[in-house]
Amino acid sequence: MTADVSFWIVQALNALQLSMLFFLLSVGLTVIFGLLHFVNLAHGALYALGAFVGFTAATLAGSYWAAFAAAPIVVALVGVLLYWALIRRMRSAGPMNQVLVTFGLIFVFLDVFRIGWGDIALGFAEPELFSGRSELLGVVYPTYRLFIIGLGLAVLAALSLVLTRTQIGAIIRAGVDNDAMAACMGINVERVFFLVFCVGCALAGLAGAVAAPVLSVTTDMGTAILIPTLIVVVIGGLGSLKGAIAGSLLIGFVQTFGSVLAPQLAAILIYALLAGVLILKPAGLFPARG
Amino acid sequence: MFHQTPLKTATVLLLAGLAVAYGLSTGFFGLELLTEVAILAILAIALDLVAGYGGMISLCHGALYGVGAYAFGSATVLLGWGAPAGLAMAVGGGALFAWAIGAVTARTHGIFFIMATLAFGQMAYAYLFESPVFGGNDGLPGVPRLDASALGLDLNDSLTFALTCLALALLAYAVSAALLRSGFGRTLVGIRANEARMRVLGLPVWRHKAAAFGVSGALAGLAGALAAQHTMYISPGLLHWTVSGELLIMVILGGLGTLVGAALGAGVLVFLKHEVSRFTDHWHLVVGLVLIAAVLAGGRGLYGQLEHLWERRRAARRAPPETPAPDEETTGHA
Amino acid sequence: MLEARDLRKSFGALTVTNRVSLEVARGERRVLLGPNGAGKTTLFNLLVGELRADGGQILIDGRDVTGLSVDARARLGLARSYQKNNLFGGLTVRENLSLAAACAQGRARTPWADSLSDRGVAEAVDEVAQRVGLTELLEVPVDTVPYGARRRLEVGLALAARPRVLLMDEPTSGIGPGGIHAFHALLRGLPAELTIVIVEHDMDLAFEVADRVTVLNYGEVVFDGPPREARDSALVREIYLGTWDGDA
Numbered sequence: 089m090t091a092d093v094s095f096w097i098v099q100a101l102n103a104l105q106l107s108m109l110f111f112l113l114s115v116g117l118t119v120i121f122g123l124l125h126f127v128n129l130a131h132g133a134l135y136a137l138g139a140f141v142g143f144t145a146a147t148l149a150g151s152y153w154a155a156f157a158a159a160p161i162v163v164a165l166v167g168v169l170l171y172w173a174l175i176r177r178m179r180s181a182g183p184m185n186q187v188l189v190t191f192g193l194i195f196v197f198l199d200v201f202r203i204g205w206g207d208i209a210l211g212f213a214e215p216e217l218f219s220g221r222s223e224l225l226g227v228v229y230p231t232y233r234l235f236i237i238g239l240g241l242a243v244l245a246a247l248s249l250v251l252t253r254t255q256i257g258a259i260i261r262a263g264v265d266n267d268a269m270a271a272c273m274g275i276n277v278e279r280v281f282f283l284v285f286c287v288g289c290a291l292a293g294l295a296g297a298v299a300a301p302v303l304s305v306t307t308d309m310g311t312a313i314l315i316p317t318l319i320v321v322v323i324g325g326l327g328s329l330k331g332a333i334a335g336s337l338l339i340g341f342v343q344t345f346g347s348v349l350a351p352q353l354a355a356i357l358i359y360a361l362l363a364g365v366l367i368l369k370p371a372g373l374f375p376a377r378g
Numbered sequence: 379m380f381h382q383t384p385l386k387t388a389t390v391l392l393l394a395g396l397a398v399a400y401g402l403s404t405g406f407f408g409l410e411l412l413t414e415v416a417i418l419a420i421l422a423i424a425l426d427l428v429a430g431y432g433g434m435i436s437l438c439h440g441a442l443y444g445v446g447a448y449a450f451g452s453a454t455v456l457l458g459w460g461a462p463a464g465l466a467m468a469v470g471g472g473a474l475f476a477w478a479i480g481a482v483t484a485r486t487h488g489i490f491f492i493m494a495t496l497a498f499g500q501m502a503y504a505y506l507f508e509s510p511v512f513g514g515n516d517g518l519p520g521v522p523r524l525d526a527s528a529l530g531l532d533l534n535d536s537l538t539f540a541l542t543c544l545a546l547a548l549l550a551y552a553v554s555a556a557l558l559r560s561g562f563g564r565t566l567v568g569i570r571a572n573e574a575r576m577r578v579l580g581l582p583v584w585r586h587k588a589a590a591f592g593v594s595g596a597l598a599g600l601a602g603a604l605a606a607q608h609t610m611y612i613s614p615g616l617l618h619w620t621v622s623g624e625l626l627i628m629v630i631l632g633g634l635g636t637l638v639g640a641a642l643g644a645g646v647l648v649f650l651k652h653e654v655s656r657f658t659d660h661w662h663l664v665v666g667l668v669l670i671a672a673v674l675a676g677g678r679g680l681y682g683q684l685e686h687l688w689e690r691r692r693a694a695r696r697a698p699p700e701t702p703a704p705d706e707e708t709t710g711h712a
Numbered sequence: 713m714l715e716a717r718d719l720r721k722s723f724g725a726l727t728v729t730n731r732v733s734l735e736v737a738r739g740e741r742r743v744l745l746g747p748n749g750a751g752k753t754t755l756f757n758l759l760v761g762e763l764r765a766d767g768g769q770i771l772i773d774g775r776d777v778t779g780l781s782v783d784a785r786a787r788l789g790l791a792r793s794y795q796k797n798n799l800f801g802g803l804t805v806r807e808n809l810s811l812a813a814a815c816a817q818g819r820a821r822t823p824w825a826d827s828l829s830d831r832g833v834a835e836a837v838d839e840v841a842q843r844v845g846l847t848e849l850l851e852v853p854v855d856t857v858p859y860g861a862r863r864r865l866e867v868g869l870a871l872a873a874r875p876r877v878l879l880m881d882e883p884t885s886g887i888g889p890g891g892i893h894a895f896h897a898l899l900r901g902l903p904a905e906l907t908i909v910i911v912e913h914d915m916d917l918a919f920e921v922a923d924r925v926t927v928l929n930y931g932e933v934v935f936d937g938p939p940r941e942a943r944d945s946a947l948v949r950e951i952y953l954g955t956w957d958g959d960a
Binding site: 121127177184185191194195198199200355363370 | 429435437482483485486488489490492493494496497498500501504505507508619620623626627630659660662663665666667668669670673674677
């Protein structure tokens, strides 16, 4: 019986860890959409870039923490380049052109990864501080995965604090609700949007570096995580922080428990969930605009 | 609105002529490419029908294509039915699946429609990937080709098969063009332009959208059945969303909402990929950059740009340069 | 012909339509008056079905249509024009009118015959174009015709739908005195059996065309009667005078 219970606790922790990865990715994607009305299919590629940059940094410096620091910074810088070169002028181009351009970016990144890092799956070790296993709730669980959960919760706490307690947060919330109104507040809204975009990219890069020790670093890791992340964002409601949290938890748990309870159906389950939500609540569970 | 302009007719005939000439002068590998182009042209036309004219940007046409291939494959390999029955299953299955997707997603728009179609397509992909009945990830080998010996055709011959696919691509174009020139097609364009107004005018919009999606699915199913016969093997990879993404690339490269552009785009992308991979492994990079450039250049696509220049020259020739002639028919007969 | 019974609609705490009842007879010309935000457009949205009422009933020709969809109500002969142009962008004036006429004539869904070149549709398009003065502009894309022409096309789309009940939302807004004059001529030329409800801002103009006037204020019907009585009603004056300075 206790073995049974600990099995479910382990699964719940797995689900939570997966949810946190989804959260780090989806929160950037969803706020970028809410503010900039931009659908960025290349968000998954930025996550993969974070993993590759992290790999190189960790290998060169001989420490995991080099990856942890370098990945968000480098990916944010690449984000800046993308913003100035492409995204700024695609903002009002409609969803189809955005989907196409960022689909093109996925292709470009794919080959950039191949040229830069080769086709073989790479991996780097977790930090020594969090290696090994810990005991929690009566189960033994990899410490590094607990670190991921903790990191996700920390980012979540920091973001909600910024959004609810600071002026920038107020501008972001107003911007998601109504651009014109935000512009009326007399602050340089463009600069805030740009900042949000950079933070979104940095979080994607961070997610890549954090996921790398658990999953392996492959050229297609970005495309593989893109679809569940998009599903998280759409189920939660585009542009909504609350939606990103709810969607991440929902998809993380459905995917984890689905593959345990009904392996045959697991793959279909999240798509069925998305289809169901879109039919019943076409704007997602927590639509950002009232 | 769709008009079969002289420019369009000329482009269709030119493309068909080029394809036949290429087919007659090339070897086995060239015929493989030509067949692929013809099949993807049908699929791209099917996508343009709903995306270019109905405003429904679908990311599930790869899945409709795959459903057609699987319907044909399972009818012939698993059930032992003849190829004609398989063909009917593919067309009917594609139409039915597409109609259902169209009906359910009719109320979603923009990015939500794109995501909803993505979800349904990936659902089919995931199902076939996991399903032992259909061979799972390994797919089904040994798919037969249609026996057309009664017509004096041997479809196991590469040239015959390629030309047959080409003829069917022309047929797909003709059917789509005829549909777009009908009341049904005009109304579809009306929905793209202003769906809410169409509804206020008394049109049951969701039924119209679902029907259009169904027709598109029937064509995609046909393309799938041809693909299954072409490679004589089917796998879940046909249904993956990236196939739908590449299809959108074809349509945008050739010209969204021009119909003939879709076929042109299929040809350009297949040959571009082929030519690039002769020099480098990194065709993704090239195609990605070409796509980005195409969208940034205004997104008209190759045929769209040609048509744009053509119309401008015609307008300039008919009227003094500084005053365009808005009160004249600028397009051909309806 | 068109009847609303006890219609109610709220957005959150804001009640925009409060127990509105209205009965418009066949062939009647009814004018809806009221200051900005009185709920005139909302009432149209409820009647057409673009908004769902929280309560109450809507009847067309004695038939309860409250549960029917927008398109089903339209097929019963209900048509409307919009205060803000709501046209088929990217298409020509002829194509715009053809879409509406094809719907009215059951030609919108035929997969074999063209609706653009259909004789019945083309005749209806020519007739409506004549009525609203768009004959010269038929082949021009709507995005390039002048604003006044687009306002007329807005009404033309509703007319081409061959309605039995026609709802027009401020058809004269922004078209200048000449346009208003032409619009009145158009109204006089419409078939007598056509039932028409017009939202109008300008009282004097309204009184000229109305058989009967309904005045809305804060989502409620505050007056319903012949134009002469409305003109003399102190309440109506007060509502209008009260908002006049702020509005104009």
